[in-house]
Amino acid sequence: MTVRASFPVRAPRFRFVQKEEDAQAIPRAWLGGSLYRTHRFNAFHMIFPHGEIYFLKSVNAFASRVTDPQLAADIRSFVGQEGRHGHEHNRVVELMRGQGYEVDRWITRFRSALDRSQEVLPASWHLAATAAGEHFTAVFARTALDGRMREYPAELERLFTWHAIEELEHKAVAFDVMRSVKIGYATRMVGLAIASYTLLSAWHNATLHLRKQDNLSAADLKTGERETRAKNDLSWREILRAAVQYARPGFHPNDDDDREVLNAALAQWAAVL
Ligand SMILES: [Fe+2]
Ligand SMILES: [Fe+2]
Numbered sequence: 281m282t283v284r285a286s287f288p289v290r291a292p293r294f295r296f297v298q299k300e301e302d303a304q305a306i307p308r309a310w311l312g313g314s315l316y317r318t319h320r321f322n323a324f325h326m327i328f329p330h331g332e333i334y335f336l337k338s339v340n341a342f343a344s345r346v347t348d349p350q351l352a353a354d355i356r357s358f359v360g361q362e363g364r365h366g367h368e369h370n371r372v373v374e375l376m377r378g379q380g381y382e383v384d385r386w387i388t389r390f391r392s393a394l395d396r397s398q399e400v401l402p403a404s405w406h407l408a409a410t411a412a413g414e415h416f417t418a419v420f421a422r423t424a425l426d427g428r429m430r431e432y433p434a435e436l437e438r439l440f441t442w443h444a445i446e447e448l449e450h451k452a453v454a455f456d457v458m459r460s461v462k463i464g465y466a467t468r469m470v471g472l473a474i475a476s477y478t479l480l481s482a483w484h485n486a487t488l489h490l491r492k493q494d495n496l497s498a499a500d501l502k503t504g505e506r507e508t509r510a511k512n513d514l515s516w517r518e519i520l521r522a523a524v525q526y527a528r529p530g531f532h533p534n535d536d537d538d539r540e541v542l543n544a545a546l547a548q549w550a551a552v553l
Contacts, residue, residue: 284423286353287449289360292442292553294368294435296375306433308379315494316504317513323486325372326383327479330391332366335413337398337407339454345461351453351475358453361446368439386489404463408471409478411454412526415533416479418451420444422538423514425545431511441545444552450543452533465529476523478517 297305324426330345346352356357376383421444429437429507458468508515525531 283349283353283496286357287361287446288352289357289364290442290553291364291444292368292373292438294439296372296435298375304433304435306375306436310436310476311435312431312507312511314504316491316496316500317508317511319490319494320483320508320513322372322376322381322490323483325369326387326486327390328369329366329373330387330394331333331413331482332362332396334398334406335410335454336362338403338410339457341403342407342457342461346457348460351456351460354450354453355457358450359529361450365443365446369443372436372439381490381493383420385491386486386525390486404461404462404467405470405474406468407454407458407461408463409474410471411458411468412472412475413479414447414451414454414522416519417447417473418536418538419518419534420514421447421451422489422536422541423518428512428514439550441549443458445545445549445553446536447541451538455502455533469527472523472526476519480519482518526540 295304299305309318311321340359341356343352343355346355346412373383375386424444425441425448429440432440458471467533
């Protein structure tokens, strides 16, 4: 069997600048001047680094049981891509520390919860949770590449675009590993429940952790909520819709044909990734 080249592990260099006098500085309220909207996305920088480690550990735990050389090559690319994502989002976390945000208490709690779960729950559940998590990140990726990021500072738009492209490239790997080691529908649904709960609660809690530090008033919250809807920012409703889609017994990540959106994004961005 010929093994096609797996998707590439890119290593773009980003410059996340805090100094206000620098033209490329990323302000505290980098999304439309709204701290409310900004924190809903800053929360992802806090979730991703350890989330990515959880994903790659969960898939790697089954790598030795995968006999298909193509899937084995895809696992290596998957691990490479996720590792780089975590590394770069961590650099934005560093920027947030520089902006005066306390992030470490939340991140330490989140990391311990993920580590503890990996000690006590079966490996098959983690692989299933990762496969579901990858469906969510593919859905995020599609929403990110549909033009909603145009008002982001340039380096954050490039960071999320790079991440989104690679999420679409590797979206089926964890799912295919799960199928190849014969994990069935019941465990797949356990994984969906774990991934949905973890993602929604972590997103909500990390956002609140940041929002509290800015003491947003009731009026700020109301305006923020209104702007979030008006701008069509990513919402928990899209996650729930994605969960319903994933629960269909015959579902496969490639049911969503992303080639057009992926090729368009690559044509526009490849030179700077
Ligand atoms: Fe990722
Ligand atoms: Fe991923």
